[in-house]
Amino acid sequence: MIQTPDQPLDLKASDYALLTDLYQLSMIACYCGEGLENQPASFELFVRRLPSDFGYLIAVGLEQALEYLETWHFSDQQLEALEKTGIFAQVPQKFWSLLQGGKFGGDVWAVPEGTAIFANEPILRVEAPLWQAQLVETYLLNTLNYQTLVATKAARMRDIAGPEAILLEFGARRAFSPQGSLWAARAALAGGLDATSNVLAALNLGQKPSGTMAHSLIMAFEATQGSEDDAFRAFHRYFPAASLLIDTYDTVAAATRIAQQVQKGELEITGVRLDSGDLVELSQKVRSLLPDVKIFASGDLDEWEIQRLKQQGASIDGYGLGTKLVSGAAVNGVYKLVEINGIPTMKQSSHKATYPGRKQIFRAQDDHQIYYDRLGLAHETPNPNEQPLLQLMMQQGKRINKRETLATIQKRTRRSVESLAPQIRQLDHPLSLTLEVSEALENLRSTVKERLQSELING
Amino acid sequence: MIQTPDQPLDLKASDYALLTDLYQLSMIACYCGEGLENQPASFELFVRRLPSDFGYLIAVGLEQALEYLETWHFSDQQLEALEKTGIFAQVPQKFWSLLQGGKFGGDVWAVPEGTAIFANEPILRVEAPLWQAQLVETYLLNTLNYQTLVATKAARMRDIAGPEAILLEFGARRAFSPQGSLWAARAALAGGLDATSNVLAALNLGQKPSGTMAHSLIMAFEATQGSEDDAFRAFHRYFPAASLLIDTYDTVAAATRIAQQVQKGELEITGVRLDSGDLVELSQKVRSLLPDVKIFASGDLDEWEIQRLKQQGASIDGYGLGTKLVSGAAVNGVYKLVEINGIPTMKQSSHKATYPGRKQIFRAQDDHQIYYDRLGLAHETPNPNEQPLLQLMMQQGKRINKRETLATIQKRTRRSVESLAPQIRQLDHPLSLTLEVSEALENLRSTVKERLQSELING
Missing domain, CATH: 3.20.20.70 (Aldolase class I)
Structure with a gap:
């Protein structure tokens, strides 16, 4: 327990940088010590399962995510408060200098707000120095999970x-x-x-x-x-x-x-x-x-x-x-490391395995209907009837496009829902869209799996 | 649709006064026109039913409620934005002057944070000029509903x-x-x-x-x-x-x-x-x-x-x-007018009837156990084994007591839960505490019911 008074909760935009889980900061401190903090890293945000009885999700919340990424920084006062916790007593000085001048300078790929998405499809990908990509996890999940639910x-x-x-x-x-x-x-x-x-x-x-x-x-x-x-x-x-x-x-x-x-x-x-x-x-x-x-x-x-x-x-x-x-049960989006320093990674825990590598959603659709989605690697070429859904939204910390109006997003939502099959839209036991996985992605998954197995065997 | 740009959502304490449902402002405009705006009014906040599978609630969120009441006010910019909606084109000028200089000057009675409460028991009562008591409904419900749930x-x-x-x-x-x-x-x-x-x-x-x-x-x-x-x-x-x-x-x-x-x-x-x-x-x-x-x-x-x-x-x-x-299903607190200008009121809608008048919870308890609660009128005298739970927390817009520490609230919660019977604490089909209703309150309810009936008959 720190000896500071029980103060009122106060929310200012400049406070947001500390609105993060402690472990993000602990991991960054560790990365600093080991010289990993600036390794180029890619994280993808997605849901493992749709909420019960939902056949699709409408991705919303990107606007607040980009706004946050554009503005976050640590004030001296915040860093002082952090230091006083004593938690970071044994971390390298580099940790503090990194936070002190730190801004977000990475790229963000995302589906536009109002897009229908499904389980295991990345809604957003952050490509940034490891420490930056790691630190923003909590806030990005917060904004996308909630607004997507509503x-x-x-x-x-x-x-x-x-x-x-x-x-x-x-x-x-x-x-x-x-x-x-x-x-x-x-x-x-x-x-x-x-x-x-x-x-x-x-x-x-x-x-x-x-x-x-x-x-x-x-x-x-x-x-x-x-x-x-x-x-x-x-x-x-x-x-x-x-x-x-x-x-x-x-x-x-x-x-x-x-x-x-x-x-x-x-x-x-x-x-x-x-x-x-x-x-x-x-x-x-x-x-x-x-x-x-x-x-x-x-x-x-x-x-x-x-x-x-x-x-x-x-x-x-x-x-x-x-x-x-x-209100109600949350959308359980997660944010997972998929590549570091060019090396694809994945999680293998029981029931929580993920797809490695930087991915793209290739959506097969015409003006009237969405037929299927194909999850592939980011560099793959879409088939003639497919559209890549993830777009570059932020480059080196700067937004690429103008802010969209609510009317534009609303229209996209309507079109998204209208182009889904009735079985996906129905309330009772909806089906989900067919998600194909590209050969290249399946191959990569096998390769990474083998690498992990051999490491586990070799200790 | 107003022709202003789609701006980012921004949250500052000074913005809070407009964080209210439109109808609160419409009703205030009507009260101003009819000369009712300063009638002394009492509103009580309570839940009609406990959330499914809950045997009790722990009241929390008062701190943020009091903070809000102490600080809310309208800026000129906010009032200008409100006027531009065109919604208030036909309301008396008094409405604008009321909002312009307005501060909360009423009294607040509430149970301390960490107190166990049950259905139909007021968690908080606001006694203030009608327009003030009405305007703060949305925010008070927001803070108490959510923090009480968590x-x-x-x-x-x-x-x-x-x-x-x-x-x-x-x-x-x-x-x-x-x-x-x-x-x-x-x-x-x-x-x-x-x-x-x-x-x-x-x-x-x-x-x-x-x-x-x-x-x-x-x-x-x-x-x-x-x-x-x-x-x-x-x-x-x-x-x-x-x-x-x-x-x-x-x-x-x-x-x-x-x-x-x-x-x-x-x-x-x-x-x-x-x-x-x-x-x-x-x-x-x-x-x-x-x-x-x-x-x-x-x-x-x-x-x-x-x-x-x-x-x-x-x-x-x-x-x-x-x-x-x-996350999860919300606590459905409501905020109901119980008295105006000394006249008790109640709602009679099917399944949503309320108790009229300013009330007090008289809790029969000793150091170890809560035995029952008795809902009575505020001026009633407790029986020797009973404690009145609602305390005066704010008088004429000023706090009475020092801010409580989180440790104090945590301790009160623990004691509250420990003094409930196991059947109320169990997860499976919990019972709720017996809620008795005082004779005076039952009598008042009958009287008000008769008054409402006779008015309905007489048009």
């Missing part, structure tokens, strides 16, 4: 709900930290949602935030002014024709009163929101009372629930999506 | 693993955003873990970060120097006797070679880590080879897996806990 869920929800449905991101209160809510909103829009209720996220992304009202408004008016209808009327004074939340006390009664007022011309209304109860039955009743009004549903909805509501004949135009979109 | 999981893991086990937080790469990883580390330590591998989180919390090495170190040495043993020896040059990761190629072979070197006096070692394979069998084999060495296990572990490993006779001294600790 974007994929959003894409699945959009796919099930259909292109006409209005899908709103309402997850800020259930996201895992405030910054988590910002990243969730970005990834949700990239994955195909229409808008977010998160004001800060929307403004940062150049979007208009969206939302209706909470039960507390109805309750506040009920207690102080007398009725639910007073609340509706008051809200419309400032937000004319805004959607109304009608389930605070009795949904059907509220819809009936609204319908009467609409008929008499006393009220104009574009939408209502239902947040509880039997959404199939209630939405049908509300539809019969208010045929021209958009009906929004919310309350722990996910792609399965949207599917069920549609199958059971609910009459719903839009969905507010929160908890299930922004 | 702290509870950590407490469950500690409870199952036992007081002697070494429990390490390794979740940074799987947490939902970088800030999410910082909050997860804090909550994990508050819940009973020993240390975190997250360097920034550890330094901010005044802790020493913890960690071993990754497979990439072994692979880098294998490829460039020749063997796994070279990697072990090199690492020990800078971190003498550090724990070694022994499952990159063949766990038992590595342990056997290490044992031989230890016997010959060529190697000193305190620990080994296993990250794959059959942990029961491997840990037993490693124990027989290296009886005096601490064995750490990692790889998608959670409280269920720790229980299984222990029941099946694994020989493990410490656990690295990541993915399952920091």
Whole structure:
């Protein structure tokens, strides 16, 4: 235990360099001592398995990864704090000088945001001096794992709900930290949602935030002014024709009163929101009372629930999506050394073996459909019907391309999903895309395996 | 769509005021127009149901909530961005002047961090002018929902693993955003873990970060120097006797070679880590080879897996806990208006009804055990064996108490869990604590229900 006070957690961009697992720094210290720190190294980021019940992933989070790589550096204060831990008492001085002036100067290959990817396919490759490529692991995994999860869920929800449905991101209160809510909103829009209720996220992304009202408004008016209808009327004074939340006390009664007022011309209304109860039955009743009004549903909805509501004949135009979109089991991306100093490497642990070498995904596709992916070595030539998916995004620490707009990413996501076979898109027991492995990669794997075996035998 | 560029997401403390759902601002605009904005309001934060398979929750996240309430304010730039959305074109000018100079000036009652709580018990109550109490909902839920989730999981893991086990937080790469990883580390330590591998989180919390090495170190040495043993020896040059990761190629072979070197006096070692394979069998084999060495296990572990490993006779001294600790289904805290201008309110929606009025949790306990909780009104007197749990934490926007240390919170968590009955602590179908409801609260609920009914009948 270090004798410094228990301070508040504070997050500034300049702090990010220390947002890493301790072992990254320990390994770098070791590399410095052994003269390995500047060996050219390649690491690839991929998932070993798709999350349960997912047939594909939509890669998102590259933007934040590149931003991080462009800006990370250590302040003197950070290095001092690190030194004071005493953990690095016996490491060479080179370790400190490396960190002190260090910037990221490597290359990054990655699939563009919004691309559909599958198990064992590299989403991103870092080629950099060993110490740099190693240090950035934790942060890169953090941004790509989470945003890919949310974007994929959003894409699945959009796919099930259909292109006409209005899908709103309402997850800020259930996201895992405030910054988590910002990243969730970005990834949700990239994955195909229409808008977010998160004001800060929307403004940062150049979007208009969206939302209706909470039960507390109805309750506040009920207690102080007398009725639910007073609340509706008051809200419309400032937000004319805004959607109304009608389930605070009795949904059907509220819809009936609204319908009467609409008929008499006393009220104009574009939408209502239902947040509880039997959404199939209630939405049908509300539809019969208010045929021209958009009906929004919310309350722990996910792609399965949207599917069920549609199958059971609910009459719903839009969905507010929160908890299930922004939380849940993580995407388990990993970041593995695949080559060092030109020598391919791989891991052989049981059930966790990897493919060695710098790789490329060759995707066989036309304008309408993705047929298969072939995992090959980076230098291989694609077949005529194949596209290489990994692109050079950063060279010697500088971005190659302009930042993409959210609209571009959203469009790519839509095209990606539409070009997948229905069996890959279905929620129940989806298949995954066929992943072929090139002969060159299989041969390399055998060669590296033999090398590892002979070393193990020779000690 | 607003015509501003797609900018990077950036997080500064001063941005937090806009990290809210749009409807909070819309409702405030409506309150301003109707002269309700400064009505004294009380909101309570609680969960309707415990997460599935949880018998209790450990409340954590208050510190970040208070920090937020103490500092939030709107900058001119933020208000300008908000105005440009066009959403607030028809609201009274008072709305803008309120936000412009606005600070939080209310009272906050809450249970101290580390307290065990149950469904329908307020974790926190805000008493403030309506507009302030409403605006802070999103952020308060965000911090308390997430940190409570992680702290509870950590407490469950500690409870199952036992007081002697070494429990390490390794979740940074799987947490939902970088800030999410910082909050997860804090909550994990508050819940009973020993240390975190997250360097920034550890330094901010005044802790020493913890960690071993990754497979990439072994692979880098294998490829460039020749063997796994070279990697072990090199690492020990800078971190003498550090724990070694022994499952990159063949766990038992590595342990056997290490044992031989230890016997010959060529190697000193305190620990080994296993990250794959059959942990029961491997840990037993490693124990027989290296009886005096601490064995750490990692790889998608959670409280269920720790229980299984222990029941099946694994020989493990410490656990690295990541993915399952920091991700997963959210704690679904809600924040509900319970009183306005002295008038108690409640929600009546199907399955989502709430208790009206400002409440207190009266906990019947002695030094050893919690017997039951009684939910009553804030002004009720506790029975002789009962303690009121909600304490005044902030008065007119100022903190009452000094910031608690993590050690204090950790100790409170431990005592909380230890004083719960085994049936509440068990992983399989845990019971929850008996929650009694005071007569006064039941009476109030009936009265408010009648009032709501009569209003619904009278329109």
